[in-house]
Amino acid sequence: MSFQFAVFQDKTGISESAAYRFIALFHQTKGLFRVALAGGSTPTLLYTLLAEPRCRDSVDWTRIHLFFGDERAVAPDALDSNYRTAHETLLSKVPLPAENIHRLRGESADLDSEASRYEAEIRTLFRGETVPSFNLVLLGMGADGHCASLFPHKASLSVHNRLVTPAEPGLHPFVPRLTFTYPLLNMAKQTLFLVSGADKAETLVQVLEGEPRPLDLPAQAVQPIHGKVTWLLDKSAARQLSR
Ligand code: 6PG
Numbered sequence: 001m002s003f004q005f006a007v008f009q010d011k012t013g014i015s016e017s018a019a020y021r022f023i024a025l026f027h028q029t030k031g032l033f034r035v036a037l038a039g040g041s042t043p044t045l046l047y048t049l050l051a052e053p054r055c056r057d058s059v060d061w062t063r064i065h066l067f068f069g070d071e072r073a074v075a076p077d078a079l080d081s082n083y084r085t086a087h088e089t090l091l092s093k094v095p096l097p098a099e100n101i102h103r104l105r106g107e108s109a110d111l112d113s114e115a116s117r118y119e120a121e122i123r124t125l126f127r128g129e130t131v132p133s134f135n136l137v138l139l140g141m142g143a144d145g146h147c148a149s150l151f152p153h154k155a156s157l158s159v160h161n162r163l164v165t166p167a168e169p170g171l172h173p174f175v176p177r178l179t180f181t182y183p184l185l186n187m188a189k190q191t192l193f194l195v196s197g198a199d200k201a202e203t204l205v206q207v208l209e210g211e212p213r214p215l216d217l218p219a220q221a222v223q224p225i226h227g228k229v230t231w232l233l234d235k236s237a238a239r240q241l242s243r
Contacts, residue, residue: 155167
């Protein structure tokens with residue numbers, strides 16, 4: 001598995017590095033900068049940093065489009081909503097045009113139709129690229145080795161004919177999900193995993209240094225065809241790595 005990683009003292013170090021990389025990648029990108037946000041709790045400090053004036057004012061938000069790599073089947077104002085988290089920490093604090101925020105409608109009564117709608121929305125912005133290639137995909141990793149809402153041994157791992165799919169949950173919150181599929185994730189130009197905490201250490205060493213077993217450890221199968229994967233880790237999460 002080819003990847004780069006960087007280890008920081010704590011989540012603050014991870015988040016500052018991720019914010020710097022976000023801004024650097026933006027300035028290296030001509031035209032639209034299209035990003036898929038991660039859910040969960042780890043990225044919230046990154047989102048908060050991006051909304052601070054020194055970061056906020058260093059990019060042109062009219063060129064940035066934000067998508068969601070996954071979402072829970074809850075209302076956008078529900079505590080478990082990835083959109084709600086991003087809205088509170090970032091989206092409501094930066095001059096991002098409303099049309100540049102691409103929300104996955106977790107509240108939809110028909111998740112299969114919403115997955116298709118969202119795929120069409122992605123394809124529209126990527127002007128018909130056969131498989132859209134995000135400039136940046138942000139991901140976290142669960143202690144079970146999942147990423148986005150691709151959980152071990154779930155059917156969503158085998159969906160290769162769609163870019164977005166409904167998914168069964170594997171961890172709290174146990175609500176149905178919507179998620180990017182591997183074909184979309186693996187077309188990204190740059191993928192950043194943000195992983196923090198001792199509870200991830202055992203899984204992380206298996207994902208990065210163990211035998212390939214992506215059905216057990218879905219994060220292992222995030223291997224973009226042309227892009228780079230960089231793992232931003234804190235010392236607690238990285239403590240079992242051999243290098
Ligand atoms: C979600 C996330 C999920 C998350 C991991 C890690 O919707 O839950 O997309 O994949 O990134 O579960 O979550 P933490 O960062 O909270 O540990």
